[in-house]
Amino acid sequence: MSEPLQEPVDATAVAEFLRRNPRFFQGREELLAEMQVPHPSGAAVSLVERQLGLLRERNHELRERLGQLMDVARDNDRLFEKTRRLVLDLLDATNLEEAVGLVEDGLRHEFQIPFVGLILFGENASPAGRWVDTEDALQTIGGLLACGKPMCGVLRSHELGFLFGEERRPQIGSAAVAALDHQGLHGVLAVGSPDPQHYKSSLGTLFLGYIADVLARLLPRLANSPLRPVR
Missing domain, CATH: 3.30.450.40 (GAF domain)
Structure with a gap:
């Protein structure tokens, strides 16, 4: 069964919701790193926009690196458990x-x-x-x-x-x-x-x-x- 079509988000309703909930982003700081808020500066890219862009890129790189480290840690845990079982079996060997x-x-x-x-x-x-x-x-x-x-x-x-x-x-x-x-x-x-x-x-x-x-x-x-x- 196909999923029902979602109605487009009403920008006015979102703005009103944020206005009534000014503390919405407390505890949800990661959402701020994903938001794109243009900073009016004519045809040039503003320093603020450039800094935000670099922060987003850095955040993405850190997430990828953390994911890689977690994968390595999981692999090492599996290797350690297999090695432990093999060593225990060897200690029981009689010849x-x-x-x-x-x-x-x-x-x-x-x-x-x-x-x-x-x-x-x-x-x-x-x-x-x-x-x-x-x-x-x-x-x-x-x-x-x-x-x-x-x-x-x-x-x-x-x-x-x-x-x-x-x-x-x-x-x-x-x-x-x-x-x-x-x-x-x-x-x-x-x-x-x-x-x-x-x-x-x-x-x-x-x-x-x-x-x-x-x-x-x-x-x-x-x-x-x-x-x-x-x-």
């Missing part, structure tokens, strides 16, 4: 295979990340998880780990192949990488996206780094194979 499965499944399904790579470094591989020789890892992705903090962006082809496998390499446009490094355990946690712009160099990696820190402290308790320290 390495279970912990590796929780990380990979959690990032793919809960975080909706299509490509996940969790690699541990050591000479003697454990039956669970993906293990590579420490020297091979350093030769291939040493540059990604050298900074000591998570990084993201468009990676080189051989780095993507090492982190995610040669079959998935052509599908990945950008990635984020966090090192695992704690008391003899070394490895890397990587996430990837087909969108080259998804993991930009300016994108925050706080939650990925947090998950990597938890793994670095938890996995040594679950791993059966001794790990060789990185030289």
Whole structure:
């Protein structure tokens, strides 16, 4: 059913209403910022009109910026809750295979990340998880780990192949990488996206780094194979 047509507003009635209610705008100051009241000054634009115009533009920009900040805050709240659940699940893991499965499944399904790579470094591989020789890892992705903090962006082809496998390499446009490094355990946690712009160099990696820190402290308790320290 279509909405009934509204009758045009009677300007005289509005003026009479405001005259009888001089305090109408108290508590409704935002309405004043939207009003356009010309200031007679001939053909030129008066200073008052120009100032009001700038104030309206500034008000609009601030509203947009506030909306963006609120969106970021909501996204961070969701990420925090997902990270909290994943960490609690990891703390309940009883073996390495279970912990590796929780990380990979959690990032793919809960975080909706299509490509996940969790690699541990050591000479003697454990039956669970993906293990590579420490020297091979350093030769291939040493540059990604050298900074000591998570990084993201468009990676080189051989780095993507090492982190995610040669079959998935052509599908990945950008990635984020966090090192695992704690008391003899070394490895890397990587996430990837087909969108080259998804993991930009300016994108925050706080939650990925947090998950990597938890793994670095938890996995040594679950791993059966001794790990060789990185030289």
